[in-house]
Amino acid sequence: MTIDSVRGAPGASELAEPELIRLLTPEGERVEHPDYPLELSTAEVRGLYRDLVIVRRIDREAVALTRQGELGLWASLLGQEAAQIGSGRALTEHDMVFPTYREHGVAWCRDVPPLNLLGLFRGVNHGGWDPAEHGFHLYTVVIGSQTLHATGYAMGVQRDGVLGTPSAGATIAYFGDGATSQGDVNEAFVFASVFNAPIVFFCQNNQWAISEPLEKQTRIPLYKRAQGYGFPGLRVDGNDVFACLAVTRKALENARTGQGPTLIEAFTYRMGAHTTTDDPTRYRLKAEEEAWKLKDPIERVKAYLVRNDLADTAFLDDVEAEAKQVAKELREGCLALPDPAPLSMFEHVYAEEHPLMTEEQEQFAAYLASFEEEVTS
Amino acid sequence: MTAATLTLGKALNTGLRKAMENDPKVLVMGEDVGKLGGVFRITDGLQKDFGEERVIDTPLAESGIVGTAIGLALRGYRPVCEIQFDGFVFPAADQIITQLAKMGMRSLGKLSLPVVVRIPCGGGIGAVEHHSESPEAYFTHTAGLRVVACSNPADAFTMIQQAIASPDPVIFFEPKRRYWDKAEVDVDAAPAGWAPLHGAKTVRPGEHVTVLAYGPSVKTCLEAASAAAEEGRSLEVIDLRSLNPLDIDAVTASVNRTGRCVVVHEAPVYSGFGAELAARITEKCFYRLESPVLRVGGASTPYPPSRLEDHYLPDLDRILDAVDRTFAW
Numbered sequence: 001m002t003i004d005s006v007r008g009a010p011g012a013s014e015l016a017e018p019e020l021i022r023l024l025t026p027e028g029e030r031v032e033h034p035d036y037p038l039e040l041s042t043a044e045v046r047g048l049y050r051d052l053v054i055v056r057r058i059d060r061e062a063v064a065l066t067r068q069g070e071l072g073l074w075a076s077l078l079g080q081e082a083a084q085i086g087s088g089r090a091l092t093e094h095d096m097v098f099p100t101y102r103e104h105g106v107a108w109c110r111d112v113p114p115l116n117l118l119g120l121f122r123g124v125n126h127g128g129w130d131p132a133e134h135g136f137h138l139y140t141v142v143i144g145s146q147t148l149h150a151t152g153y154a155m156g157v158q159r160d161g162v163l164g165t166p167s168a169g170a171t172i173a174y175f176g177d178g179a180t181s182q183g184d185v186n187e188a189f190v191f192a193s194v195f196n197a198p199i200v201f202f203c204q205n206n207q208w209a210i211s212e213p214l215e216k217q218t219r220i221p222l223y224k225r226a227q228g229y230g231f232p233g234l235r236v237d238g239n240d241v242f243a244c245l246a247v248t249r250k251a252l253e254n255a256r257t258g259q260g261p262t263l264i265e266a267f268t269y270r271m272g273a274h275t276t277t278d279d280p281t282r283y284r285l286k287a288e289e290e291a292w293k294l295k296d297p298i299e300r301v302k303a304y305l306v307r308n309d310l311a312d313t314a315f316l317d318d319v320e321a322e323a324k325q326v327a328k329e330l331r332e333g334c335l336a337l338p339d340p341a342p343l344s345m346f347e348h349v350y351a352e353e354h355p356l357m358t359e360e361q362e363q364f365a366a367y368l369a370s371f372e373e374e375v376t377s
Numbered sequence: 378m379t380a381a382t383l384t385l386g387k388a389l390n391t392g393l394r395k396a397m398e399n400d401p402k403v404l405v406m407g408e409d410v411g412k413l414g415g416v417f418r419i420t421d422g423l424q425k426d427f428g429e430e431r432v433i434d435t436p437l438a439e440s441g442i443v444g445t446a447i448g449l450a451l452r453g454y455r456p457v458c459e460i461q462f463d464g465f466v467f468p469a470a471d472q473i474i475t476q477l478a479k480m481g482m483r484s485l486g487k488l489s490l491p492v493v494v495r496i497p498c499g500g501g502i503g504a505v506e507h508h509s510e511s512p513e514a515y516f517t518h519t520a521g522l523r524v525v526a527c528s529n530p531a532d533a534f535t536m537i538q539q540a541i542a543s544p545d546p547v548i549f550f551e552p553k554r555r556y557w558d559k560a561e562v563d564v565d566a567a568p569a570g571w572a573p574l575h576g577a578k579t580v581r582p583g584e585h586v587t588v589l590a591y592g593p594s595v596k597t598c599l600e601a602a603s604a605a606a607e608e609g610r611s612l613e614v615i616d617l618r619s620l621n622p623l624d625i626d627a628v629t630a631s632v633n634r635t636g637r638c639v640v641v642h643e644a645p646v647y648s649g650f651g652a653e654l655a656a657r658i659t660e661k662c663f664y665r666l667e668s669p670v671l672r673v674g675g676a677s678t679p680y681p682p683s684r685l686e687d688h689y690l691p692d693l694d695r696i697l698d699a700v701d702r703t704f705a706w
Contacts, residue, residue, distance in 0.1 A: 072503040072683055101505075123683030126506050141507050142465060143437055181436035183468065209437050211413035217436050283412040342688040345681045356647060356677050364676070364688075367698065 020235055020267055023242035026295045028303025036246040042310045048241050049305060050319050051085045052298045055105040057323035058114045061330050062121070066276040070334055071121040075102045079271030082297030083204045085109065086244025087172065090252055094169030098150035101139040103174050110136035114326065115333040124337050144182035147173045147201065151188045154197040163198055163258040170255035172200040178209025181217045189229040198255035200248065201263045204238060206270035211283040223265035231261045238268030239297040342368060379565040386556035388530035389419050391564055392537035393457065397427050403541055404449060406433040407442055407459030416461055417497060417556055439469035443494060447476055450490045455541055457493045464507025466496055470515070477546045478521030489544045499593040499643050500690055501554035503683045510680055511644035516548045517621045524621040525574060526550035526592035530560040532618060539574035552593035577624035579631065583613035586637040586700050589628060589654055591617040594641045594691060601696040610700065620650055629661045636667040637703040641691050647677035668706035671699045
C-alpha cells in the first residue's frame with residue numbers, strides 16, 4: 001500500500017453503498033450469512049416484532065406529548081428500532097449497557113419502565129432509575145462520554161476474574177456516528193484495545209449528527225476504524241433485527257469469554273428530527289427519507305411473519321392493541337408525574353451531609369416560608 | 378443612523394456578517410453552523426454567502442474545534458468558534474485553559490491568538506441537563522482569556538465584532554433565553570463611537586442600591602428595579618458586560634454613592650463570579666458600605682431538572698429580597 005493508494009481510498013461511495021451483514025432483506029426474505037447462523041423459534045420472532053412495534057409506539061407517544069407541551073424535548077428513535085431491539089435482545093442478565101439519550105428501545109429490553117425515561121425529558125429529574133437493577137446505566141447527554149465509562153466498567157468486570165464463567169457479563173456502549181469524532185470515544189477505543197476489555201462498541205450510524213451528514217465525520221466506513229485500534233469491526237444492516245441480534249450476540253459472547261472488544265456499526269437511518277426542536281427540512285432531502293422508508297425495520301419482520309404463516313391477523317392486532325395500551329399508560333403516567341419539591345434540589349448532590357447544602361436548603365426553606373406568612377397575614 | 382429592530386440572535390448574526398465582510402481572515406466554525414445556521418440560527422445564511430471554506434461545519438468534537446482554531450489563528454486567521462451549548466464547552470476546556478489562554482505568554486508575546494469562543498449560556502428555556510449552565514467563573518479564573526457577556530441586541534452587535542477584532546482570545550457568552558429579545562440596533566454606526574468592549578454600562582441610574590449583573594440577569598434586574606421604584610426604592614443597575622477585565626471603576630463609583638450592593642448571576646453563588654465582585658468592592662468601598670455586598674444566584678447545586686429552574690434562577694422576588702436585606706444592617 002502506498003500513500004497515494006490510501007489517499008485514493010473510496011470516500012463517499014463506500015459510505016453510501018456499504019456491504020452489510022444481513023439476515024433479513026428489506027422485502028422480508030430470510031437470507032443466511034456463513035458467520036452468523038441464527039435459529040429463532042416462531043415465538044422469538046413474534047417477540048421481536050412485538051418489541052419493535054411497542055417501542056415505536058412509545059416513541060410516537062413521547063413525540064406527541066412533547067408537541068402538547070408535556071415534555072420539554074424528545075429524542076426520537078424512529079427508524080432505529082431494529083438496531084436497538086436486535087442488540088438489546090442479545091443481552092443477558094449480567095451484561096451492562098451504557099446508553100446515549102436515544103436508547104429507548106434498549107431500555108425496553110432491560111425492563112426500564114418507559115415512564116422512567118420521560119422524567120428527564122419532562123424536567124422532573126435527570127434520569128433517576130437504578131442502573132444496577134436494570135443493567136442499564138443512566139442516559140448520557142454529552143456526546144460520547146459514556147464510552148469511556150463503559151470501558152472502565154468492562155475493565156472492572158475483567159478484574160473481577162469472572163470472564164469465561166457463567167457469571168461473566170459483557171459491557172455494551174451505545175453511541176452515534178457523530179460521537180465517533182469525539183476524543184472520548186477514540187480514547188475509549190484505545191483503552192479497550194490496550195486492556196483487551198470485555199466490551200462491545202455499538203455505533204448506530206443513523207447518517208446524521210443533527211444537520212451534519214456522515215461525510216463530515218469520516219472518510220472511511222466507521223467499522224473500519226476498529227482495525228486501526230486493533231480489534232475487529234463489523235457493519236450490520238441496522239434495520240435488520242435478526243442480523244443485529246446475531247452479530248451483537250456473538251460480539252457479547254466474545255467479550256464474556258475474554259476475547260476483547262468489538263466495534264459494531266449498525267447502518268441505519270434517523271427517520272425523524274434529531275430532537276423535537278430540530279427541523280431536518282433545512283438540511284436534508286425528502287427523497288432520502290423516502291428511500292429509507294422502503295427499508296423500514298418493522299415492515300420487513302411483518303412481511304416475514306405473514307409470508308411464512310408465522311402470524312395471523314389476530315396476532316398482529318393483539319400487538320397493536322398492546323402497544324396502544326402501553327402508550328395510554330405512558331401518557332397517563334406522564335401527566336400524573338408530580339413536579340419535584342423545590343427543596344429537593346439540594347438532595348443527592350453529595351453522598352453524605354454537606355454543610356453548604358444544609359445551609360442553602362435551610363435558607364431557601366425560610367425564604368419560601370416567608371411567602372406563606374405574607375399570604376396568611 | 379440606520380436603525381434596525383433586531384433580535385439579540387439576529388444582532389449577533391449581523392455582527393458576524395459584518396466582521397466577515399470586513400476581514401477575509403475571519404472564519405466561523407462549529408457543529409451545525411453551516412446549512413442549519415446553528416441550533417439557535419446565529420450563523421444563519423453565513424455559509425451560503427461566505428462558502429464552506431469560511432463557515433465550517435466541523436466534526437462533532439469540541440476539543441477539536443478549539444484546538445484547530447488555535448492552529449488556524451497561528452496561521453493568521455481569526456476563528457470564531459461556536460460551542461453549541463454551555464455544558465458542551467468542557468471537552469474543549471483543556472485546549473482553552475492549557476493552550477489558548479497561555480500560548481501568548483509562552484511565546485513571550487510573539488504569538489497572538491485572536492480566537493473567539495461563543496457560548497450560549499444560562500437557563501430558563503426548559504432544557505435538559507447540560508443545556509442551561511453558567512460556566513463563566515471557570516474562564517474568568519483562567520488568566521490569558523478575556524471574558525465578556527452581552528445582554529441586549531445593540532451590545533451583541535458591537536461586542537461580537539470587538540471580540541473578533543481583539544488580539545487576545547475572548548470567551549463570548551450569549552444569554553440564550555434572550556436570543557429572541559428585540560431592540561433597535563444602529564448597524565451603521567462607526568466603530569469609533571461604540572462603547573469599549575471592556576467597559577460596564579449603567580443601564581438604569583438610581584440612588585439607594587447598586588445592582589450588578591451581566592448576560593441574562595440584566596433584564597431580570599431591570600424588572601426588579603422597576604418593581605422597587607413603585608415602593609420608593611431607587612436601584613442603580615449596572616451591566617458589567619465584561620468580566621475579565623472588569624470595569625471596577627464604574628462599579629466603585631456607583632457603590633461609593635449608594636453604599637449598598639447586590640450582585641446577581643445565574644451561576645451558583647459559591648465560588649461564583651459574585652465572590653470576586655464582593656471582595657473587590659469590600660476592599661475599595663469599605664468605609665462607604667452600609668451593608669455587606671449580597672449575592673443572588675443559582676443554588677450551589679448542579680443545575681436542577683427544568684421543572685425546578687424557576688426556583689433555582691434568581692428572579693425578581695429574590696433580588697428584591699436581597700435589596701431589602703441590605704437595609705437590615
